[in-house]
Amino acid sequence: MSLPHFFLDEQVLADQTQEQFPLGLSRDDAKHVKVLRLGPGEHVAVVDAAQDYFECEIKSFEGSTPVVVISGHLDAKPLAAHICLVQGLAKGDKMETVIRHATELGVSEFIPFAASRSIMRVDEKKAASKTDRWQAIAKSAAMQSGQTHLAHVHQPMKLAQLKQALAAFDAVVVCWEEAPGTALLRDALCPAVRNAFADRLAKIAVVVGPEGGLTQEEVEAILACNANARIVSLGSSILRTETAGIVAPALVLYEMGGLGAGERA
Numbered sequence: 001m002s003l004p005h006f007f008l009d010e011q012v013l014a015d016q017t018q019e020q021f022p023l024g025l026s027r028d029d030a031k032h033v034k035v036l037r038l039g040p041g042e043h044v045a046v047v048d049a050a051q052d053y054f055e056c057e058i059k060s061f062e063g064s065t066p067v068v069v070i071s072g073h074l075d076a077k078p079l080a081a082h083i084c085l086v087q088g089l090a091k092g093d094k095m096e097t098v099i100r101h102a103t104e105l106g107v108s109e110f111i112p113f114a115a116s117r118s119i120m121r122v123d124e125k126k127a128a129s130k131t132d133r134w135q136a137i138a139k140s141a142a143m144q145s146g147q148t149h150l151a152h153v154h155q156p157m158k159l160a161q162l163k164q165a166l167a168a169f170d171a172v173v174v175c176w177e178e179a180p181g182t183a184l185l186r187d188a189l190c191p192a193v194r195n196a197f198a199d200r201l202a203k204i205a206v207v208v209g210p211e212g213g214l215t216q217e218e219v220e221a222i223l224a225c226n227a228n229a230r231i232v233s234l235g236s237s238i239l240r241t242e243t244a245g246i247v248a249p250a251l252v253l254y255e256m257g258g259l260g261a262g263e264r265a
């Protein structure tokens with residue numbers, strides 16, 4: 001049974017000078033400690049603000065705050081690649097569903113994309129609160145699935161901003177069911193595999209459209225912003241946006257050796 005995982009927003013454990021110190025949990029996470037009935041002597045896994053990974057033993061409590069000692073430095077789980085899911089804004093709780101399940105897979109970054117056919121509209125006022133909510137969903141999914149890194153959720157981006165962000169990736173995989181011809185996913189990922197080194201994860205963006213799909217203009221603009229952007233098909237079925245938002249990063253992670261593929265004989 002894996003240790004309960006907690007993420008610290010500000011505290012860096014390597015800076016702690018005292019042997020025993022209060023763990024800088026958020027109020028919700030301190031409540032979660034109570035829900036899990038964790039008491040003195042219990043151990044927890046902690047990813048701190050420097051994305052460093054420790055095992056800590058609870059010694060006592062100051063109010064609802066656990067006071068811990070570091071009982072070990074843990075090796076973070078290696079990621080097969082740094083995956084950024086560009087998810088077309090989708091209505092209802094679809095964004096939450098995609099962020100929750102894609103985080104469990106090991107996606108590292110989310111860009112909510114205000115696509116021209118997105119039914120869901122997020123205005124400036126709502127963007128911050130929506131992003132906070134999605135970030136909390138990512139954190140809770142990372143804790144539940146034992147991730148050793150916390151995915152980052154960006155504020156929603158329009159096409160112009162997205163094009164700038166995508167220019168920095170080793171590969172961009174554009175999921176487009178209307179494409180006349182598409183690259184094989186494995187071929188689309190070749191540039192990322194070539195650029196991946198032992199000490200540097202390949203950075204791959206995966207683009208999924210909203211319920212209404214991506215427009216030809218959006219696809220052409222994305223292809224034009226990165227020489228290693230390719231259109232790929234996810235097969236002959238038309239997947240719901242929330243299905244594609246989970247399946248596409250899963251396939252990319254598997255092709256990059258994640259999700260158990262790395263143990264392939």
Ligand code: SAM
Nearest residue numbers: 175176177208209213214233234238239241244
């Ligand atoms: N054309 C779709 C339809 O008729 O319902 C609308 C888009 S689909 C619901 C949502 C998104 O999932 C698409 O924009 C695309 O990114 C992705 N997608 C769904 N099925 C796909 C497939 N077979 N191949 C590639 N991408 C797919």
